[in-house]
Amino acid sequence: MTTAYVTQNRVERAARDIVAGAAETLDLASPWVEPYPIQRLLGEALPRVRAGELAVRLVYRVAEESDLRITDLSALEALAAEGVQMRYSRRLHAKLVIADRERALVGSSNLTRRGGYGYDGRPLWRNEEGGLLVDGDAAADAASHFDRIWEEADELGPDLLGVVMDFPSVRELRFVAVREVSVGQLVVASDAAETTVVGEIRELTAYNESFPQMTEEMFLSQGLGGAPPRRINVPDIPSLFSHPVKDHGFLVAKTFFRPESAFTIARVRVLRRVRGGRGGTATVPVPPGSDVRAPSAALLRRLLGDGDVRLGRLAGHAEVGVWLRSDEILSKHLAVLGMTGSGKSNAVKHVLRTLAARGGLRVFVVDTHGEYATAAATIDGGAVLLDVSIPDRIDMLDWEMVKERFAVERMTAAIKKELRAAAAQAHEPSAFAGLLAGSGNDVVQDIADAVAADPGGFCVGKEEPRVVHEGGDDEADLSAPGLYVLDLRQTETFVVRSRKCAVLAERVFREAKSGGLPPALLVVDEAHNYVPERTTGYMAEAARHGSLGALTTVAVEGRKFGVGLVIVSQRPSRIAKDVLAQMNSQLVFRLCNLEDIGYVRESFEAADETFVMELSHLDTGVCICAGTMIEMSVRCDVPLFAPRRSFDLGAAALPAAAVLEEAVAGALPAAALVEEGEELVVFSGPEAEVTLRAEGGGHALDVDCADEKLAERVRAAVEHALAPVQPLSKSASTGLPEDA
Known part of the structure; x- marks a missing residue:
């Protein structure tokens, strides 16, 4: 091992020699970093960094505001754009330059002009500094020390969104945003002690410290310190616009707005605490000053739980799918609520198709307007359409x-x-x-x-109503798994619809109690007509003709006998409270009726004031998923339900996700990879949903889209990606016979 001592007059030359000799790695630690010195040190090495030939890591210090008066963040951002990795430390005091873990400069000089990296013509302006040039074991020890510093340091990356301010609680926090954020976006807040919470942005407020109407009290309330003097003596609105030319007031007011002074404060509702990669209830708030970052897709998938019914994409995070637990839907029931045209039926069709395809489950739909009957073959190719024969003799x-x-x-x-x-x-x-x-x-x-x-x-003697096949008089067998749709679109009177609903519900429940049959799920569309809260007027028919009593029985007792209930309605305020209270999971789409919104507020545990206010602003097809079927309440963007076309991909192993992603993007440029696993890969886009899944000893491709030609293009693209793995036969690749 060789050692040499350097002072402030030789430190730059020694450091540049180390940088020039670095073959693979270069590590720098300096509490303060100035633009000119760091450019002199790394300028000649940056082409190698850009080319990926040299990996450079730099740690600087941010312990107090004065550090940033010396360290130039603009210069660091420029280096980061070149490929230099950056982190900041709250405790850094070491000054290190290490190449390939074999040669190191350890000393007292910051990367500043006073530290010896400048003032060539004025050496007396430099601080008195000292350091050692080392190699061998000493350099390796310095490299190990740098590794520990790097691991404990924080990163300013694209996922950094802001810093927690004010007085956070276990339910809510606020942060100043340093990146563009949006309402509904999920964020992660964490501190150095690894207290971490996940929350949803519920409200954004924009500020500009140059705004004339922001008083000193308002400014201080944001925790920003004293307001500048010009903040107090500014014209008021009447004096601004008292000039005969009103544009004068407009132009004067504009002089007070400096775009670079604007910032945004986000209010976040805390959803879950994160510990060991798993979610739980938040019991300790994150402290002010904690980092707020964008959560990784992997973390969000873990927090959402291990559901088996895919509903759509996490709103604001298209790379994450939303999965629901079917066992919770079956055992604890589900309410699907939203105004007409908000996307309720579309979401229900997605759920039904997944459940029907899974097998081992009987799904019964009370279809008031024929919406599910017309789509029955798309939901389940073996769907059975039903009617109820009510004797009139x-x-x-x-x-x-x-x-x-x-x-x-x-x-x-x-x-x-x-x-x-x-x-x-x-x-x-x-x-x-x-x-x-x-x-x-x-x-x-x-x-x-x-x-x-x-x-x-x-x-002679009472005749009982019978569940029959639609258009026939033969009694239907309801024992086999699959989809059964009670089509009521030709049933004109509410009285008869209510009676038919009751007959089906009573039979499903009665046979379930007898045992020996697969579990059942009863889905009731327009549920406010069949289980009304008010039993006066025409609603009294629901009680008189049995649907209210039959469905209430299923809601209260069904789970004991393997019968789940899904109620679908655009008027939640008109549903019997005793029934709605049994729905332990909810999909809530846009609601605008104040009575319905108030009813939701009273019925849902997750319905705080901000949640309720947002219901009228949800986009079509976007719902709030809550309850026991999912680990935390989130917004889900549900794709349009479309016919599913399935293709056998043979026994080949799937290539890497990146290869599949490139192949799918050729046919669906807007599609995003939302799930990746050994047995399932899902791409989602506005035009189609693409799923590659394990089936038997091989894989199958499902393409959900209305355009058959588009589905064929996706199939061809995926098969082409599989070609290096398993060459396709002529018939598989072209659809033509082998001898064509």
């Missing part, structure tokens, strides 16, 4: 029906006796009428004549 043993049909003033005991006696001997209407013929009672004789004339209009 007059039961000869129903005294009220007989009395009303034959205008009998009073059903005497004698009349009832003869009718019972005939019913005991004959159950067919014609035979029943024959037994009554010749009765000495005029009323009974009239009944016998009417039944004989129209036996099809009467029955």
Whole structure:
């Protein structure tokens, strides 16, 4: 090992020699960094940095505001643009220049002119400095020390969004943004003690310290220190615009606005605490001064949980998919709420397709307007359309029906006796009428004549409604897994719709209680008509004809017997509170009715004031996912439901995600990679959703889009990417026979 001592007059020459001799790595530590010295030191090495031949790391200090009066951040940003890695430390005092972990300069000189990196013609202007040039083990020890400094230092990168200010709590914090942010964006705030929380930006307020109407009190309230003197003695609005030429006031006011002085304060609702990469309830606030950064896609995926029903993309984070837990939907129910046209049915179709494809589940949809019936084949190729046959024949043993049909003033005991006696001997209407013929009672004789004339209009004994196939009279078997849609679009009256809904719900629940069948999910569209909060007026029919009671039973007791419930409605305020209270998960789309918004506020644990205020501003297709089916409440951008086209990719292993991403981008330039795993790769874009999934011993490709030609282009692009892995046959690549 060799050692040499250098002073401030030789430090720059020694440092430049080390930089020039660096073959692979160069590490620099200096509390203060000035533009001219750092440019002199690294100028000749930057071409190698740009070319990737030399890796350079630089650590500087930010312990107090005075450090930034010397260190020039603009110069550091320029170096970062060239490829130099940057971090800052709160504790740094060491001054190091290390090349390849083999040669090092250890001393007291900062990268400043007074430290010896300048003032060539005025050496007396330099500080008295000293340092050692070392190699061998000493240089390796210095490199190890630098590694520890680097690991503990913080990074100013593109993911840095701002700094926490004021008085953070476990529920809320505010930060000054140093990058452009938006409402709904998720952020991570953390301090040096590894207290980390994830939150959602709920509100943004823009400030400009040159704004005439910002008083000293307002300025101080933001924790920005004393306001400049010119902040107090500025014209008020009336005096600004009292000039005869009103443009004069406008121009004067503009002189007070300096764009570079503007900044934004973001208010964040804390969602989860992060510890060990997992989420939990926040119990300790992050302190003021904590960094606020953009969360990584990997962290967000962990925090959202391990769901198995893909709904869409995380709003503001297109690279992250939103997955829901099907077991929570089945066991604890789901409410899908939103005004007409907000995207409710679109989201429900996505959920239904995933559940139906999974197998082992019976899904029943009460479809009021035929929206799901028309899409049934797209949701599930084996979907079954249902109807409910409600008997309208007059039961000869129903005294009220007989009395009303034959205008009998009073059903005497004698009349009832003869009718019972005939019913005991004959159950067919014609035979029943024959037994009554010749009765000495005029009323009974009239009944016998009417039944004989129209036996099809009467029955002997009560007939139960039956769930049948649509367009037929054969009773439907509901035991097999798959999608079943009760199509009510041809059922005109609300009374009959309510009764049919009740019949289906009662049968599903009754058969589930008997056991031996796959679990069931009952989806009720326009649920406010079938389980109304108010039972007056026409809504009373829901209670009278059974849908209210039947669905309430499923909501309260269904989970015990494997029956889940999904209610879909644009009027949540009209749904029975006892039913809505059982919905432990929610998808909430745009709502504008004040009564409905108030109802949501009272019903949802996550519905704070800001949450409620945002409901009327959600974009079409964007919903808030909350409840037990997802780890934390987030916004989800749900893609348009489209036909799914599936292609067999054979037994080849999938290439790297980057290769697939390039291939998909050729057909779908706007698509983003949102999921990546050994058995699943998902790309999502405005035109299509692309999924590569494991199937059997190989992989399959699903393309969800309305354009069949676009789906074929995606298939061709993906198969081309697979070609180096598994050459495709002529028939697979062109669709033509092998001998064509």
